[in-house]
Amino acid sequence: MRIGIVGATGAVGQELLRVLDDRKFPVTELRLFASAKSAGKHSTFRGDQVTIETIGPHSFNGLDIAFFSAGSETSKALRSQVVDAGCIMIDNSSAFRMDSDVPLVIPEINAADLQGHHGVIAVPNCSTIILLMAVAPLRKFGTIKRIVVSTYQAVSGAGAKAMRELDVQSRAYLAGEEIRPEILPHQIAFNLFSHNAAVNEHGYNGEEWKMIHETKKILHDDAIAVTATCIRVPVFRAHSEAINVEFEGERPSVDQIRNALAEYPGVQVVDDAAKNYFPMPKDATGKNDVLVGHVRHDASNMHAIDLFASGDQLLKGAALDAVQIAESLIEQGLVKVH
Amino acid sequence: MRIGIVGATGAVGQELLRVLDDRKFPVTELRLFASAKSAGKHSTFRGDQVTIETIGPHSFNGLDIAFFSAGSETSKALRSQVVDAGCIMIDNSSAFRMDSDVPLVIPEINAADLQGHHGVIAVPNCSTIILLMAVAPLRKFGTIKRIVVSTYQAVSGAGAKAMRELDVQSRAYLAGEEIRPEILPHQIAFNLFSHNAAVNEHGYNGEEWKMIHETKKILHDDAIAVTATCIRVPVFRAHSEAINVEFEGERPSVDQIRNALAEYPGVQVVDDAAKNYFPMPKDATGKNDVLVGHVRHDASNMHAIDLFASGDQLLKGAALDAVQIAESLIEQGLVKVH
Numbered sequence: 227m228r229i230g231i232v233g234a235t236g237a238v239g240q241e242l243l244r245v246l247d248d249r250k251f252p253v254t255e256l257r258l259f260a261s262a263k264s265a266g267k268h269s270t271f272r273g274d275q276v277t278i279e280t281i282g283p284h285s286f287n288g289l290d291i292a293f294f295s296a297g298s299e300t301s302k303a304l305r306s307q308v309v310d311a312g313c314i315m316i317d318n319s320s321a322f323r324m325d326s327d328v329p330l331v332i333p334e335i336n337a338a339d340l341q342g343h344h345g346v347i348a349v350p351n352c353s354t355i356i357l358l359m360a361v362a363p364l365r366k367f368g369t370i371k372r373i374v375v376s377t378y379q380a381v382s383g384a385g386a387k388a389m390r391e392l393d394v395q396s397r398a399y400l401a402g403e404e405i406r407p408e409i410l411p412h413q414i415a416f417n418l419f420s421h422n423a424a425v426n427e428h429g430y431n432g433e434e435w436k437m438i439h440e441t442k443k444i445l446h447d448d449a450i451a452v453t454a455t456c457i458r459v460p461v462f463r464a465h466s467e468a469i470n471v472e473f474e475g476e477r478p479s480v481d482q483i484r485n486a487l488a489e490y491p492g493v494q495v496v497d498d499a500a501k502n503y504f505p506m507p508k509d510a511t512g513k514n515d516v517l518v519g520h521v522r523h524d525a526s527n528m529h530a531i532d533l534f535a536s537g538d539q540l541l542k543g544a545a546l547d548a549v550q551i552a553e554s555l556i557e558q559g560l561v562k563v564h
Numbered sequence: 565m566r567i568g569i570v571g572a573t574g575a576v577g578q579e580l581l582r583v584l585d586d587r588k589f590p591v592t593e594l595r596l597f598a599s600a601k602s603a604g605k606h607s608t609f610r611g612d613q614v615t616i617e618t619i620g621p622h623s624f625n626g627l628d629i630a631f632f633s634a635g636s637e638t639s640k641a642l643r644s645q646v647v648d649a650g651c652i653m654i655d656n657s658s659a660f661r662m663d664s665d666v667p668l669v670i671p672e673i674n675a676a677d678l679q680g681h682h683g684v685i686a687v688p689n690c691s692t693i694i695l696l697m698a699v700a701p702l703r704k705f706g707t708i709k710r711i712v713v714s715t716y717q718a719v720s721g722a723g724a725k726a727m728r729e730l731d732v733q734s735r736a737y738l739a740g741e742e743i744r745p746e747i748l749p750h751q752i753a754f755n756l757f758s759h760n761a762a763v764n765e766h767g768y769n770g771e772e773w774k775m776i777h778e779t780k781k782i783l784h785d786d787a788i789a790v791t792a793t794c795i796r797v798p799v800f801r802a803h804s805e806a807i808n809v810e811f812e813g814e815r816p817s818v819d820q821i822r823n824a825l826a827e828y829p830g831v832q833v834v835d836d837a838a839k840n841y842f843p844m845p846k847d848a849t850g851k852n853d854v855l856v857g858h859v860r861h862d863a864s865n866m867h868a869i870d871l872f873a874s875g876d877q878l879l880k881g882a883a884l885d886a887v888q889i890a891e892s893l894i895e896q897g898l899v900k901v902h
Contacts, residue, residue, distance in 0.1 A: 378756055413844075418804060420872065425838070425840055453870055457872075459716065459756065460797075480767060526710050526776075
């Protein structure tokens with residue numbers, strides 16, 4: 227596979243390089259793209275130095291798959307150039323997620339949706355991915371009627387600069403120095419705040435709205451009711467979520483839930499009630515699996531259950547899901563090799 | 565009023581001194597009690613040095629009100645001594661909260677419950693107080709059927725030592741040093757975890773169970789259904805909560821909700837959607853009011869709404885509520901002055 231990465235110097239771009247290597251992805255050529263200020267620098271992939279380029283008019287010619295992680299505007303601006311070059315775009319941005327001709331894919335859940343692709347495939351929002359990895363295994367127990375989710379989101383979702391900001395602000399706070407937010411809109415050190423995506427006319431911020439609507443698309447279920455509260459917390463790179471799931475009919479037992487989660491690919495059960503040991507971002511960091519636990523029957527609704535999940539935002543929440551999409555395209559014979 | 569404070573050197577004890585002073589509480593005598601290792605030290609109150617004592621057999625003789633904040637075991641061990649001395653115990657621990665002869669009071673909500681007191685009054689759990697300050701103003705719109713709440717709890721709830729631990733661990737993490745949790749069970753720096761109270765046979769941790777059952781008692785509503793997920797986050801002293809409230813009947817408009825919150829004593833509306841400015845622990849710290857905002861109609865249930873709240877755990881979550889109980893006892897003529 228001849229692979230391109232657009233946004234190669236970003237937090238997700240760097241993770242893509244590691245994931246492609248770790249998973250022994252069949253890379254025969256690798257081209258890395260970033261903005262002008264990074265052009266000419268190098269990244270190392272499997273021992274080779276790869277020079278970082280800016281995008282030119284023929285950048286995607288001869289490439290099979292291009293991973294995009296440079297923001298919605300870049301993805302929109304380059305879509306037709308990529309598709310016209312016969313290259314498949316796997317896009318981490320929110321640019322095309324809700325487009326009816328763009329599959330929105332978590333391979334464990336809806337890999338079959340790739341079959342109708344038209345050259346562009348979208349990686350869902352990181353919070354949606356982690357939510358659905360915890361919820362999808364439960365669909366075997368019957369229709370899910372409603373989800374109430376509250377997130378505890380790491381700063382990595384706002385990029386490498388936001389990760390540095392958490393570090394810098396925390397040091398400043400502990401030194402008693404003044405804190406001046408630059409990347410994130412509010413102080414993040416020892417604080418938390420509603421996700422920094424604009425609030426829409428329904429009162430939801432953009433991140434919450436994505437969780438509501440991407441869930442319906444990925445699960446092919448317009449009737450599934452979702453409400454979300456998305457909060458940024460002072461954690462570097464793993465998101466956590468408190469998830470309440472209401473079934474249309476009878477709820478499964480706690481043991482049935484644990485077994486269903488344990489059997490599901492990409493999910494690891496962390497649920498030691500005796501030790502009060504449940505999913506934590508510290509443990510999810512660097513792991514491919516989404517950790518799920520604190521499973522219990524909801525005391526407030528006899529059809530509902532409560533769960534807690536943590537997953538690495540840069541891995542399953544972004545880079546890993548993107549590479550798994552590429553792997554699934556190969557497996558299903560859906561990518562044309564030049 | 566002749567006042568005693570048991571646990572005077574703790575995080576809540578120190579805050580009690582500040583709150584009594586700030587609110588010009590009528591203190592004519594002040595006695596401070598702590599463990600043997602603090603005895604002989606001093607605290608300053610209104611310019612006077614007060615010597616810290618250990619509890620003796622006659623410690624509560626002549627006192628009108630004793631604030632307890634030294635853990636459940638201490639409250640249980642001293643209850644009869646306090647009551648026999650004719651002193652009222654206002655207890656911040658969970659020792660007696662669910663006892664039928666002990667009022668559990670948030671004065672803005674159920675001050676009238678003080679009328680039946682038998683010498684012991686309990687301050688609710690901090691998370692319950694902050695939840696109900698956001699929810700109680702909405703009861704004028706009809707019966708509340710169900711609450712789904714997820715907390716983002718500061719370390720102050722685990723005491724002054726846990727606050728120091730967050731500081732020490734954060735410095736260690738940033739210096740690349742090993743982290744050894746001593747007070748809290750898991751790493752708290754740049755991490756979060758299920759609240760460190762034992763998990764019961766229903767799968768809920770103790771903190772979650774308190775929120776469920778204290779809510780029913782304070783609101784005098786055994787039918788109100790509550791589920792909670794309680795999470796400790798790396799924040800020093802203000803708790804935040806994502807709250808979903810389902811009404812039995814029609815839900816109020818967002819404006820009606822904002823107005824009801826704004827009118828309620830002890831609540832401040834922070835709800836600037838255009839600026840994405842909602843309650844944050846940074847802003848709630850040091851404030852008496854509980855901040856409530858991010859008010860919206862729940863997209864998943866036409867009877868439900870979503871809110872986000874932040875409140876100072878040491879103030880309204882503990883010391884302030886305790887002092888307000890004392891003020892309400894005076895106002896209602898329910899305390900005998902020696």
